[in-house]
Amino acid sequence: xxxxxxxxxxxxxxxxxxxxxxxxxxxxxxxxxxxxxxxxxxxxxxxxxxxxxxxxxxxxxxxxxxxxxxxxxxxxxxxxxxxxxxxxxxxxxxxxxxxxxxxxxxxxxxxxxxxxxxxxxxxxxxxxxxxxxxxxxxxxxxxxxxxxxxxxxxxxxxxxxxxxxxxxxxxxxxxxxxxxxxxxxxxx
Amino acid sequence: xxxxxxxxxxxxxxxxxxxxxxxxxxxxxxxxxxxxxxxxxxxxxxxxxxxxxxxxxxxxxxxxxxxxxxxxxxxxxxxxxxxxxxxxxxxxxxxxxxxxxxxxxxxxxxxxxxxxxxxxxxxxxxxxxxxxxxxxxxxxxxxxxxxxxxxxxxxxxxxxxxxxxxxxxxxxxxxxxxxxxxxxxxxxxxxxxxxxxxxxxxxxxxxxxxxxxxxxxxxxxxxxxxxxxxxxxxxxxxxxxxxxxxxxxxxxxxxxxxxxxxxxxxxxxxxxxxxxxxxxxxxxxxxxxxxxxxxxxxxxxxxxxxxxxxxxxxxxxxxxxxxxxxxxxxxxxxxxxxxxxxxxxxxxxxxxxxxxxxxxxxxxxxxxxxxxxxxxxxxxxxxxxxxxxxxxxxxxxxxxxxxxxxxxxxxxxxxxxxxxxxxxxxxxxxxxxxxxxxxxxxxxxxxxxxxxxxxxxxxxxxxxxxxxxxxxxxxxxxxxxxxxxxxxxxxxxxxxxxxxxxxxxxxxxxxxxxxxxxxxxxxxxxxxxxxxxxxxxxxxxxxxxxxxxxxxxxxxxxxxxxxxxxxxxxxxxxxxxxxxxxxxxxxxxxxxxxxxxxxxxxxxxxxxxxxxxxxxxxxxxxxxxxxxxxxxxxxxxxxxxxxxxxxxxxxxxxxxxxxxxxxxxxxxxxxxxxxxxxxxxxxxxxxxxxxxxxxxxxxxxxxxxxxxxxxxxxxxxxxxxxxxxxxxxxxxxxxxxxxxxxxx
Numbered sequence: 001x002x003x004x005x006x007x008x009x010x011x012x013x014x015x016x017x018x019x020x021x022x023x024x025x026x027x028x029x030x031x032x033x034x035x036x037x038x039x040x041x042x043x044x045x046x047x048x049x050x051x052x053x054x055x056x057x058x059x060x061x062x063x064x065x066x067x068x069x070x071x072x073x074x075x076x077x078x079x080x081x082x083x084x085x086x087x088x089x090x091x092x093x094x095x096x097x098x099x100x101x102x103x104x105x106x107x108x109x110x111x112x113x114x115x116x117x118x119x120x121x122x123x124x125x126x127x128x129x130x131x132x133x134x135x136x137x138x139x140x141x142x143x144x145x146x147x148x149x150x151x152x153x154x155x156x157x158x159x160x161x162x163x164x165x166x167x168x169x170x171x172x173x174x175x176x177x178x179x180x181x182x183x184x185x186x187x188x
Numbered sequence: 189x190x191x192x193x194x195x196x197x198x199x200x201x202x203x204x205x206x207x208x209x210x211x212x213x214x215x216x217x218x219x220x221x222x223x224x225x226x227x228x229x230x231x232x233x234x235x236x237x238x239x240x241x242x243x244x245x246x247x248x249x250x251x252x253x254x255x256x257x258x259x260x261x262x263x264x265x266x267x268x269x270x271x272x273x274x275x276x277x278x279x280x281x282x283x284x285x286x287x288x289x290x291x292x293x294x295x296x297x298x299x300x301x302x303x304x305x306x307x308x309x310x311x312x313x314x315x316x317x318x319x320x321x322x323x324x325x326x327x328x329x330x331x332x333x334x335x336x337x338x339x340x341x342x343x344x345x346x347x348x349x350x351x352x353x354x355x356x357x358x359x360x361x362x363x364x365x366x367x368x369x370x371x372x373x374x375x376x377x378x379x380x381x382x383x384x385x386x387x388x389x390x391x392x393x394x395x396x397x398x399x400x401x402x403x404x405x406x407x408x409x410x411x412x413x414x415x416x417x418x419x420x421x422x423x424x425x426x427x428x429x430x431x432x433x434x435x436x437x438x439x440x441x442x443x444x445x446x447x448x449x450x451x452x453x454x455x456x457x458x459x460x461x462x463x464x465x466x467x468x469x470x471x472x473x474x475x476x477x478x479x480x481x482x483x484x485x486x487x488x489x490x491x492x493x494x495x496x497x498x499x500x501x502x503x504x505x506x507x508x509x510x511x512x513x514x515x516x517x518x519x520x521x522x523x524x525x526x527x528x529x530x531x532x533x534x535x536x537x538x539x540x541x542x543x544x545x546x547x548x549x550x551x552x553x554x555x556x557x558x559x560x561x562x563x564x565x566x567x568x569x570x571x572x573x574x575x576x577x578x579x580x581x582x583x584x585x586x587x588x589x590x591x592x593x594x595x596x597x598x599x600x601x602x603x604x605x606x607x608x609x610x611x612x613x614x615x616x617x618x619x620x621x622x623x624x625x626x627x628x629x630x631x632x633x634x635x636x637x638x639x640x641x642x643x644x645x646x647x648x649x650x651x652x653x654x655x656x657x658x659x660x661x662x663x664x665x666x667x668x669x670x671x672x673x674x675x676x677x678x679x680x681x682x683x684x685x686x687x688x689x690x691x692x693x694x695x696x697x698x699x700x701x702x703x704x705x706x707x708x709x710x711x712x713x714x715x716x717x718x719x720x721x722x723x724x725x726x727x728x729x730x731x732x733x734x735x736x737x738x739x740x741x742x743x744x745x746x747x748x749x750x751x752x753x754x755x756x757x758x759x760x761x762x763x764x765x766x767x768x769x770x771x772x773x774x775x776x777x778x779x780x781x782x783x784x785x786x787x788x789x790x791x792x793x794x795x796x797x798x799x800x801x802x803x804x805x806x807x808x809x810x811x812x813x814x815x816x817x818x819x820x821x822x823x824x825x826x827x828x829x830x831x832x833x834x835x836x837x838x839x840x841x842x843x844x845x846x847x848x849x850x851x852x853x854x855x856x857x858x859x860x861x862x863x864x865x866x867x868x869x870x871x872x873x874x875x876x877x878x879x880x881x882x883x884x885x886x887x888x889x890x891x892x893x894x895x896x897x898x899x900x901x902x903x904x905x906x907x908x909x910x911x912x913x914x915x916x917x918x919x920x921x922x923x924x925x926x927x928x929x930x931x932x
Contacts, residue, residue: 014426016411016419017441018816023286023828027267028238033827051842053874056444081232091232130237140270142280142416143423188427 004085005151006124008062008138008183009158015058015145017042021137028125028136037111039063039122040137060146062137063088063109063122064171064181071101071110079118086182087126092118106173107181124148161186240266243699244753246274246684248676249284249291250819251347251369251391252415253684255692255754256281256288258677258699265289265677265699270416273752275688276392277416283817285416287828291658291675292703296825296894298660298672299704308647308666311892318705318715321669326719328652328668329360332623338362339588340623342610348681349629349673352710353656356717357626358579359725364588364613364622366605372635375606375918376534379599380544383783384552386773389544392417392566392688395527396761398424399561402522404433404515406457406547407531411441413814417688431522433515435460435507437811438839438882439875451877454809454922455537455800456505461528461546462797463501463509464516466493468553473520475555482772483552485782485793492794504799506877523554525561533813538920540913542795545783549795552779557764564761565770569691571683572740574733577724588613588622590917597917598789606917608910611636614646624652628709629673633662634821634889637908637919656709659825660893672706679708680730683737690759693741695734695749791915800923802879807926808844809880810858812904821886824897836901837871839882840929845872848929855932858907860925865902867932881929 025031025040040062047055065088072080072088079094080101090101095118102110102119110121125135133139138148149158162169166186174181240259247254247268255274259267268288272279291297301321306312316324332340341362345353346369354365370378374390381389397403398421410422425432426445434446435457443449452460468474469490479486498509498516519526530547534540556562587595589609592602600606611632614622625646633639647653647666655667664670681696707715710733714726728736738746741755748755763770771777775784787793803809817832818824838856850856852872858865858881868883876882888903908921 011427014423016414016422016445016816018411018414018419019283019832020281020286022832023283023817024267024281026828027286027289030266033831035831048874051874053439056439056441058441058444083232083235089232089235093233125238126235127238130235131239133238136267136269139279140281140286142277142282142414142419143426144420145423 002086003152006085006087006129006182007149007151007158007162008124008135009147009149009161010060010183010185011145011147011161011188012057012059012185013187014143015042015060016143017044017058018142020140020142021060021146024136024140025122028128029123031120032113032115034114037113039109039111039120059185060137061107061109062183064107064179064183065122065124066182067180068178070104070106070177070179074100074104076100083126085129087124088121089123089126090119090121092116092120095119106177106179161188243697244271244694245676245696245699246681246694247281247285247288248347249288249823250415252276252417253686253694254281254285254416255694256285257753260699263700265292271753273756274694274754275417275690275692275756276686278420280416280420282414282416282419283832284819284823284826284829287823287826288675288677290826290828291823292677292700294659294825294827296660296896297658297704298664298670298706300672301705302664302670302672304668308653308668311665313670318707321671322712322715322719325654325669325671325716329624329626330720332651333360333362336621336623339364339586340621341626342366342588342614342622342624343626343628344368344607344610344630344632345628346630348684349656349709351682352713353626353628355579355725356713356722359717359722360720361580361582363582363585363602364605364610366589366591366607366610368607368630368632368635370600370604371606371608371918372535373533373918375600375604375916376540376913377530377532377544379916380530380534380541381548382599383541383545383785384548384774384780385557386780389530389548392686393529393532394564394566394688395529396561396564396689397421397430397527397529400425400430400522400525400527401561402431402433402518402526404435404519404526404528405442405446406435406461406528408529409436409440409442409531409813410529411445412816413532414816431518437877437880441816450507450511453504453506453877454811454880458539458543458546458795458797459496459501459504460507460512461543461550462493462496462795463498463512464519465489465546465550465553466496467498467513467516468520468550469493471516473516474553475523478555478557479553482557482770482779484774484776484778484780484784488782489549489794496797504797519550519554522561524556524559526554527551527556527562528554535913535919536922537800538911538913538923539798540918540920541915542792545786546795549781552781557779558762558770559765560762564689565759565763566687566689567691567757567759567761568687569685569693569757571685571693572737574728574736576727576733579725586619588619597915599785599915600917607632607636608912608919609917611643611646614649615642617649623650624654625650626654626656627663627667628656631657631661631663631821633666634886634903635905637905637910637921639903639905642910656712658706659822660891661821662889662891664893665891671712672704673712674702674706674708678702678706680734682710682730682733687759689761691757693745693749693755695738695753697734786915803926807928808840809922810860810904810907810925810927811880811882811922812885812908813882815884818884818886821889824886824889824900825894827896830896833884834896834900835869836884836887837869838902838929839871839873839876841876841878842872842874844878845870850929850931856929857932858902859928859930860907863906865906866899868902881927
C-alpha cells in the first residue's frame, strides 16, 4: 500500500459554479489564457421537463488520476507517468505534443499548451502537496464541493465522506473502462 | 485534419478513447525513442515544494473585504489565497479574489498621471509628472472654492480608496459627497431594517444561514452575487439539507441550489411577503413570546394585514395561494431557525424601503433575532486610533444631493449621500452651482441611470473633473486630470476593524512595490492637502499610521496580527438564545412592526402595497443583475475573469422569443423610445419568466483603453429608470423601465 492515497471527492450538490476553482488553478499552475486552456472546469446540465427548466446540476471536472491511465498507455514518449503517490503527471521535456493522450483520456481532462508545445493537465497541485497545502481548487472552494485528502487516514474528511456520509458514490465511465480513478463524486 | 482543439475533442474523445490503448503500448516504443534522444523512462524531473513568500492583505476585488494571503515568488505575485483565520471568508476566495493577480499585471492599467489634451470624452491625454498633476488639482480646486465656495466641490468616493478622499474634502469643508453604494445598491434595505430594528442590514449581513433549517431568499441571488462568507455558509446549509426557497423571475445559480424556485412577477415581492405575514398572523404561527416582550405595534399590523390574503397575492405575484400558505407554515415550523433574506441590491421598484420593512417584520414574527439560524448579533471592535486631527465641523451645510435632515429624504444618511441626487444637482446646477467633481474608486458612467443624458449634462456643467483609479475607465475619458492609484497589492492599508460572527482587526501590507508610477489614495490626497495648505490633516503616511496603530496594540495582539494577518476575538452572536435581555435602538426601544419613525416622517408606518405598472403590449420589463465572476463594472477587463464571462447576453424567455422569431444566439437590439442599444446576442431560455428580459451588469463599457472589455455587450444604465424610492431616495432602476426587442 502507498503511504498516501490521495483522492479528490467532489460534492456536486454543494457546487455553486462560482468558478473560484478554475481561476485559482489558472494562477497556481500558470495555465495560459484561452477558452480551452483549463485543468479544471465545471460542467452544467439542465433538467428540462415539458419545456420548462426544473433544475441545473453543476459537475466539477478535473483529471481523474486513473490507476490504469489510458493517457499513460498511449504516450509514445513516456512523457505521461505516475509519480510515487500515483498522480498522473506530464514531463514537458519528454512531451512531443502529439496529443494522443488527449484523445485517449475519457474525461477530456487535458489541454494543449500552444505556447510551450506540450500537453498539460491537473497534477493535484503536486508542488503544493509537497508543502503540505491542499490543491488550489479544493483550498479555495467556498462550499466544500471539492474535498481533497488521504484515504489512508481514517480521520480525513475524504474518508468520512466516502465511507460514512455519502448516500451515493459514483465515478463516471470508471466501470466501463476499468481505469480506476482517484476522483469520486458523492451525494451526501 | 489537425487535432488540436479541445472543443473538437469534447465531442470526439469519448468515442475513440476505448480503442486507442490497443494500438499503443508505451514500453514497446520506449526503446526506439531513446535513440532519438528522448530520456529513458523512470527518470522524471524532481518537483520542488511550493514555498512562496507570504504577505497579508484584504481583498479589494469587491467591497466585502475578505482576508487574503498573497503569495509571491521572485518578487512577482503568483497566487492569492484566502486567510484561514479571517471571519469574512475563513480561507476562501472567489474567482475575482483569485484574479487579483491579473488586476496587478493588467497591461491596460493607468501608469502615470495624465492630463486631458483633447475634448472631454475623446481620450486624448498627455503624460505629466505627479508634481504638475497635484499642482493643477490644488490650483483648480482652490480657484473654484474661492469663486463659488467649498460646496461647489463635489466628490464621489467608493471603498477604502474613498476614505482618504473624503477626509481631504472634509478638511476643505466640502461636504457634497455621495457614495454610489447607497443610491445604486443597498440604501432601501438599510433604511427598511433601520425602521424596524433600529439597526441597518448593510454589508456585512448578519444572517446565520449556516445554522438555518429553512431559508427563504426573496431575490437574494446568493450564489451569483457572491461573497465568500455567505457562500461558505450556503455550502454548510446545503450539506445539512436546509430547505431553500428562492424567489426570482430568473432561474439563477441560486435557483439551481434551491429546493423550490418561485418565478415571481417582477416588482411584486412585497405582495408575496405581506401574504406570508397574513397567514402567519391569521393562523397564529408567530412567536407570541417575542412579540409580547420585544415588538411594538402587533395589533396595528394584524388589522393592516387582513386584506393581503394569499388569494389576493396569487393574482399579484403569480405564486399560487397554496404555495404561499405552505411556505408560511414551513417558516413557522422551523422558527426560530428559519430566516427570510432580502435582496442585496434594493434599488429596484421604488417600494424597496417598504419591501425591506415587510421582510424585516416577517422575520420578527418568526422570532429569529439573535437566535442560531436567524439573525445574529455582530460584536463591535475598534482598532487603535492614530493622532489625526478631526476635520472642522460645518454646521448647517446645505447639501446639493437632497439627502438627510431638512431634505426630501430626511432618513437618508448624509454620511453616505445620494449619487443620483448629486448628479441631478450638477446637471441642473440647482440648488447652487457645482463646478468640480473628484471621483475616487468609482465609475459613475457605468452605474447611474441614463448616463448619456443626465450625467452627460452634469459633465458639461463641470469646470474641472479629477479621477483617481487603477484603470483608464469611462469616467477617466471625461476627466481633466487622471491620477493613477496603486492596487491593493502594492500599498499599505489602514487597519480594518469589522464584525461578522466574530469581530476582527485586519492588516494590509504591500506584496510588491508599485509596478508603475502610481501611489496609494492616501498618499495622493496627502499631496493635494499639502499643496492646498491642509497638511495638518494628513500628518502621517499610511505606512506610519499602520505602524503607529499596531504599536498601540498589546504585544500578544501584535504577534497575532503579524503572524496571521488578522486579530480575531470571540463574538457574542446569540445573546437572546442565551436569555440575555436586549434593547433595540428604535424610538420605542422595541422591534417596530409599526414604525413610529416612519410615521413621524409622514411615511406609511406599515408597508402598503401598490401594483407596479405592467409592460405595455410588445414591451418587456428590463432587468439586470450580477454574475459570480464580476464586480460592478470593475473587473470586466481582468483577463482571467474576462475569459470566464466576456460579454453580457440578453436573457429572453423561449416562448416569447419564439413569437418574435428570435433564436438562441441571434443578434438583437434593445429599443426604448428613440434610444437603441448596440447589438447583443440572445440567450433564449426557459430560465427566465415571460414579460421580462435580463442582462448582466458591468458591460457595455466604451473606454478604448480597456482593451478586453471595450464595447463588449450593452450598458444597462442607459435603459434603467431614474425613478427614486420616496423614503431612501435611492434609484428605482426597474420602475417603469421597459424595452422592446428588435432583430439587429
